[in-house]
Amino acid sequence: MNLLINPKNRISDLTIGIILTILLLFVLIVSCEKENEMSNYNPPADHSVSKDGIMHKSGLNQPLDNCVSCHGTDLKGGNTGVSCFECHGKKW
Numbered sequence: 001m002n003l004l005i006n007p008k009n010r011i012s013d014l015t016i017g018i019i020l021t022i023l024l025l026f027v028l029i030v031s032c033e034k035e036n037e038m039s040n041y042n043p044p045a046d047h048s049v050s051k052d053g054i055m056h057k058s059g060l061n062q063p064l065d066n067c068v069s070c071h072g073t074d075l076k077g078g079n080t081g082v083s084c085f086e087c088h089g090k091k092w
Helices: 007-039 085-091
Strands: 049-051 054-056
Touching: none
Parallel strands: none
Antiparallel strands: 049 054
């Protein structure tokens, strides 16, 4: 029975462990950032329609008719400072 450990295997095991640890930390940091962003989200009471966990005002499928009064004519924030593009990307 050979009790000696092959140094090449030990180095590659250590490298894999380090890489996995870094990836895990990255995933945790990214998920926490998104959670923190959403914890600051405080929509007005008339935003009663939930879409993917985010509250919207009724008529959300026609944003140029229903959202511009608060989010601006370009939907980039208006007087609320909240851009529709933060969640919807290029959809609008």
